[in-house]
Amino acid sequence: xxxxxxxxxxxxxxxxxxxxxxxxxxxxxxxxxxxxxxxxxxxxxxxxxxxxxxxxxxxxxxxxxxxxxxxxxxxxxxxxxxxxxxxxxxxxxxxxxxxxxxxxxxxxxxxxxxxxxxxxxxxxxxxxxxxxxxxxxxxxxxxxxxxxxxxxxxxxxxxxxxxxxxxxxxxxxxxxxxxxxxxxxxxxxxxxxxxxxxxxxxxxxxxxxxxxxxxxxxxxxxxxxxxxxxxxxxxxxxxxxxxxxxxxxxxxxxxxxxxxxxxxxxxxx
Amino acid sequence: xxxxxxxxxxxxxxxxxxxxxxxxxxxxxxxxxxxxxxxxxxxxxxxxxxxxxxxxxxxxxxxxxxxxxxxxxxxxxxxxxxxxxxxxxxxxxxxxxxxxxxxxxxxxxxxxxxxxxxxxxxxxxxxxxxxxxxxxxxxxxxxxxxxxxxxxxxxxxxxxxxxxxxxxxxxxxxxxxxxxxxxxxxxxxxxxxxxxxxxxxxxxxxxxxxxxxxxxxxxxxxxxxxxxxxxxxxxxxxxxxxxxxxxxxxxxxxxxxxxxxxxxxxxxxxxxxxxxxxxxxxxxxxxxxxxxxxxxxxxxxxxxxxxx
Numbered sequence: 001x002x003x004x005x006x007x008x009x010x011x012x013x014x015x016x017x018x019x020x021x022x023x024x025x026x027x028x029x030x031x032x033x034x035x036x037x038x039x040x041x042x043x044x045x046x047x048x049x050x051x052x053x054x055x056x057x058x059x060x061x062x063x064x065x066x067x068x069x070x071x072x073x074x075x076x077x078x079x080x081x082x083x084x085x086x087x088x089x090x091x092x093x094x095x096x097x098x099x100x101x102x103x104x105x106x107x108x109x110x111x112x113x114x115x116x117x118x119x120x121x122x123x124x125x126x127x128x129x130x131x132x133x134x135x136x137x138x139x140x141x142x143x144x145x146x147x148x149x150x151x152x153x154x155x156x157x158x159x160x161x162x163x164x165x166x167x168x169x170x171x172x173x174x175x176x177x178x179x180x181x182x183x184x185x186x187x188x189x190x191x192x193x194x195x196x197x198x199x200x201x202x203x204x205x206x207x208x209x210x211x212x213x214x215x216x217x218x219x220x221x222x223x224x225x226x227x228x229x230x231x232x233x234x235x236x237x238x239x240x241x242x243x244x245x246x247x248x249x250x251x252x253x254x255x256x257x258x259x260x261x262x263x264x265x266x267x268x269x
Numbered sequence: 270x271x272x273x274x275x276x277x278x279x280x281x282x283x284x285x286x287x288x289x290x291x292x293x294x295x296x297x298x299x300x301x302x303x304x305x306x307x308x309x310x311x312x313x314x315x316x317x318x319x320x321x322x323x324x325x326x327x328x329x330x331x332x333x334x335x336x337x338x339x340x341x342x343x344x345x346x347x348x349x350x351x352x353x354x355x356x357x358x359x360x361x362x363x364x365x366x367x368x369x370x371x372x373x374x375x376x377x378x379x380x381x382x383x384x385x386x387x388x389x390x391x392x393x394x395x396x397x398x399x400x401x402x403x404x405x406x407x408x409x410x411x412x413x414x415x416x417x418x419x420x421x422x423x424x425x426x427x428x429x430x431x432x433x434x435x436x437x438x439x440x441x442x443x444x445x446x447x448x449x450x451x452x453x454x455x456x457x458x459x460x461x462x463x464x465x466x467x468x469x470x471x472x473x474x475x476x477x478x479x480x481x482x483x484x485x486x487x488x489x490x491x492x493x494x495x496x497x498x499x500x501x502x503x504x505x506x507x508x509x510x511x512x513x514x515x516x517x518x519x520x521x522x523x524x525x526x527x528x529x530x531x532x533x534x535x536x537x538x539x540x541x542x543x544x545x546x547x548x549x550x551x552x553x554x555x556x557x558x559x560x561x562x563x564x565x566x567x568x569x570x571x572x573x574x575x576x577x
Contacts, residue, residue, distance in 0.1 A: 036376070100475060103474040104474050111469055115469040117462045117466055117469075119461070128473050131462075131473045131475050132474035177472070179473075
């Protein structure tokens with residue numbers, strides 16, 4: 001999958017991350033986010049190691065989507081929304097960059113609800129993902145790789161995406177993100193509105209993408225699926241990190257308590 | 270020839286002339302309107318200064334041709350890029366600052382972002398018209414050309430103006446070029462992507478500020494072409510912009526808001542309607558029939574014939 005030179009030197013999933021020696025690729029340090037006056041994140045800090053899959057779980061309104069939007073610069077909107085704190089990626093401060101610069105640096109997102117360019121064909125949606133000057137030359141090759149990963153998209157390349165099924169649209173959204181040859185992909189609510197069989201398929205593909213060397217951050221409502229796919233888990237509660245660790249090291253009671261808050265676990269003890 | 274046959278013959282000539290001349294005029298109307306359709310389609314911009322920009326280009330060409338006596342068509346080599354640059358800068362340094370996103374960033378409601386560009390371009394149009402008045406006075410100008418009175422004879426009683434035929438060909442050429450640009454190039458695809466979802470386009474590495482600049486640049490480059498055509502066809506004055514804005518609005522409404530192909534079809538329908546109405550009911554009916562057509566489209570197909 002990966003074609004760029006620096007991708008090849010990156011530790012794979014079997015490398016540093018798997019051995020517990022987490023070498024940081026992305027570091028979020030005391031990140032707070034605001035919608036106008038309303039605070040949505042409270043000093044969130046964590047690191048993502050190169051080559052791993054990080055799952056972020058949490059109830060509705062816990063701040064998961066806000067966190068991903070902050071990383072890709074979509075919270076830098078003046079008085080409408082802003083962030084405080086530092087986001088570091090390979091020694092670069094992402095928190096001061098615009099979204100297009102962040103994507104150029106190698107971090108991108110598959111947005112919640114897919115958000116495809118509805119009047120464009122499958123092929124044009126994918127090619128739109130290769131807009132960056134460094135991607136244009138390789139666009140045709142990259143396109144062939146995406147068709148290999150998702151043969152269904154190759155068959156339907158000329159179709160307008162608004163006429164496709166949810167699962168197919170999700171493939172286009174993922175493929176579109178991969179067209180920019182990212183180092184990290186953030187997946188926001190991948191399974192939203194999809195049938196369980198389709199979701200299995202989607203997660204198989206996330207694994208394949210990860211195995212090709214792309215670091216993944218995944219937001220998932222289904223806790224079992226989230227724990228299943230991840231090397232590392234972050235549980236969020238009311239805008240804060242409530243619990244963090246390797247899935248194998250966390251007990252179900254710990255996860256439940258972190259997910260619902262201590263008041264809930266006391267009431268249901 | 271009997272009386273009946275002769276009446277039939279003249280009716281056919283009138284209708285044929287209506288369709289032919291109307292279609293040719295439609296090409297001219299399309300060039301006037303394509304820019305407005307493009308910016309509305311891409312960034313929902315209702316550019317009220319569009320008409321005044323046509324007149325700016327007409328003056329620009331007339332100044333250039335006063336210094337270097339070349340063919341008016343050759344002046345486009347200079348006029349179109351200058352107008353592109355003007356459009357790009359206007360978008361980057363003026364209109365992007367009053368967009369929905371810019372207004373939200375300032376803590377103002379998004380409705381300000383829908384209203385402000387309309388007010389800003391309205392003001393810009395007045396500023397530009399008065400600027401032209403200061404520079405060139407109110408004397409009518411024209412772009413002299415050898416083709417203005419040349420006609421092609423199709424039969425004994427049927428002619429078409431060579432100039433209008435050339436304009437029609439240019440309209441088709443612009444339309445084809447724009448389609449290829451929007452479908453086959455990275456920037457063109459980015460323009461279409463941004464018009465579908467302006468929030469997600471940056472995730473593709475697309476700078477929407479730049480892409481919008483390119484869109485208004487193209488819009489004004491085509492408007493510049495239209496301005497030169499206007500000057501070749503008739504005389505113009507600094508305050509002539511709004512009447513062309515009105516034509517462009519009519520064409521865009523008939524063809525479908527934001528549809529570029531719709532501008533050609535809308536222009537042709539408007540042209541045919543006007544010529545036929547003029548033939549049968551006199552010159553004053555031309556405008557009325559045109560507006561009737563616009564009203565009918567608004568009543569029965571408000572999204573226009575080629576809505577996207």
